[in-house]
Amino acid sequence: MGNTTGKELDGRIALVAGATRGAGRAIAVALGERGATVYVTGRTTRERVSEVGRSSETIEGTAELVDAAGGRGIAVPADHLEPEQVRAVVERIDADHGRLDILVNDIWGGENLIEFGRKMWEIELDRGLRMLDLGVRSHIITSHFALPLLIRNPGGLVVEVTDGTAESNKGYREQFFYDLTKNAPIRMAFALSHDLKEAAATAVSITPGFLRSEQMLDGFGVTEENWRDGIAKEPTFAISETPALVGRAVASLAADPDRARWNGQSLSSGQLAKEYDFTDTDGSRPDAWGFLARYTTGEKPDPADYR
Template sequence: MTEASTPSGAPRTAALAGRIALVAGATRGAGRAIAVQLGAAGATVYVTGRTTRTAASEVGRTTETIEETAELVTAAGGTGIAVPADHLDPEQVRAVVEQIDTQQGRLDVLVNDLWGGEHLVVFGKKMWETELDHGLRMLELGVKSHIITSWHALPLLIRNPGGLVVEITDGTAATNRRFRENFFYDLAKNGPIRMAANLAHDLEGTGCTAVSLTPGWLRSEQMLEHFGVTEANWRDATAKVPDFAVSESPLYVARAVASLAADPEVHRWNGRSLSSGELAREYGFTDVDGSRPDAWGYIEEVRHGGADRTPDDYR
């Protein structure tokens, strides 16, 4: 646990005071939680996404909006600023970065949590059995959007040493050596891992850092709806799917990002592929219930390794 952290391991209030963050894809799930935790540590957080109180993205959900996320950031102690943007449109991204530059003159943390392709994934289908338009759209949402955002934002981020880029994905470099059940999904989720490694190379000499980060089995709004539960009674879903016991709330990966952003020695992670469970052990933070889930450890050791352990052994 660092000196700038609380007993839960989350950074203390004001640990990120004066820092400016852009969370790209902050409408819901991990992106929203990350934005709020950065705000709770005192940061000014620009939150972007396609779903607003007046417009919905292709996912079709209107229950969460970027305006609401910005309000939650401010309520947590930071300053939340909502900026509607489609990160596949270079001009819209350029405008976001110009707004940050004009208003703040700096950018300290960039979180690429762009995705929104869940509705396109059909696991178990061969590459040629997957609708080509769906497959290519997954790559746009999970790879191209990250590239466009970093290309526009990094010149501002590298003006000052200490900047941090976090590529949010699904899986680590180690776990993703195994096929991720769909050709296009596999590429979309391995792309950010390589992007972080490549950016780490390009950032050398700037004093800035790039990492990729994965949550475990995330209890996002979509996943809770899928199981017909809420965050309050999520364990009810384990009656049907026992493995769900190793799941984690979005707060867990959010605390991972906030801990990285507050770490004065964050450059030691440069280029690394990290998980929320790994960083919980390093920084000492916990999930909302005080546990430290390690979903990827469970998957590797039990599902693939045959270890005689239960999901609750990995909490």
């Protein structure tokens, strides 16, 4: 079907938790492109900036992009570590529509806490636990309040966004707290696939590859227009992808009437790009995890062979 989309999700209601930037923003936009009404939540608004400190990326901005894509974007400020704020978001969705069809847990915002190359006991405990709060506890709180609304109608979809697949994460993710934080959503999706069976709902985890997010581009000192200049700093950047790829992956899952076949599985944007025949914005189809599986063993695969 390529990248041409219809309005398969017209009338569907989605909550993308953590939609300020990066993968969450792209997922919200891709769902809107297919006609969904998308509630976008996060901590950074035009009036208030989260600890991440990126004031130019707001939930209002994401909602406007959803509108421009053809859906309906609704920005609702929420800290997903605050149960009453999450409860209020879900109660609003219930009052507005009486249903929730798609839940995407993309809450994170802990990049500034990562300290690679240090042992578990060398990391300040508060920093490590904050990572777990941001990337694990927030997902649990959100699912706790949102799933009773999602299962009200059969066929719902829950997506846990993480970094890495079950296969790739068999190896150590370089740092104790990061390893736990990014493996937990994979297991959460697996567990939810069992809890949601009676409701005929599907739960999966999904990971982008080497994500060329706004924050990552800034870290490399490049823009989307000249991103290839970053390869000199990090050779694996050659296999990177825009957030649009994982956005299209989630939208394709949501629009697939046979998505239950994926229930409980750990998926990647590159894998689903092949399955559903879509590409990144430049027309390529990056398979970052396939490339990295060889690269990390000392081989020197050509990135062009994985695009």
